[in-house]
Amino acid sequence: MSDESGEPLTSNVRPATSALVTVRIIKSFPYRNVKNHILSPVNLQETTPKQLVEQVRTIINTTGGLRPYRNVEYDTLKIYTKAHGSKSMNLIINFENDDDWVLQRPGLEIDRSLKELGVENETELSLFKWDDYVAFKANPEEKW
Template identity: 40%
Template sequence: MTGATLTVRVIRNFEYRTLKNVVFHDIDLATTTVDQFKKIIDERIQTDPSLKIYRTTHFDTLKIYVKAQQHKTQNLAINLDHDDWILNDGAKTLSLCGIENETELSYFELAAYKAYQANPVQKWL
């Protein structure tokens, strides 16, 4: 199966847990590269009215949050474990990165993630 459904957590802020889940249908895992999928996500952010507040954030990193039928992490925004799940190679296809149908991904700014990882404190207004 190559036409997959993927859920992407678009994360604007880790501390305040400002994020939105966006579902992408019919993604060809065998031919779509990481960089191509980032462009697809960026295009959705720029055109979807419900994502308007995310348009000023610089997103540069994709990370697997959880694969289908696996246990989710306690952190509702991002999986702080498994830094090897960060998709660094933009030329690799999604299937070569281990992404399967119904995988959940996080899309965020790497510098903000590193800062949050060093001090994972939730702030509430």
């Protein structure tokens, strides 16, 4: 794929075996506590959502700058936006596409690769606690 100028799209520049993925670590929905962490390279053809969640949990527990994010039990991985796609109007989380874009949550563990699930280079993923998401979705009130 390429854009109108003939240049390849950034989502197609890197191979699926060496993709760049941004993980949005969400500590609090109401207070909009989010920290982006860029992972590269990620082998989308072999990595499952469960493996990626475990990898990011390890990063959170071993990286000094992520110390404030250690007190949440992250159990859910959801696509926030794909490269060159439209973003959600909500800056903290994408409420749409729960059936298709939630890749892992309690009671749902998909044993397929990230590539098979539609993740490509430069996809943004959200990592959060499912119960917090359900509560915020029911009452999306932001606090300051």
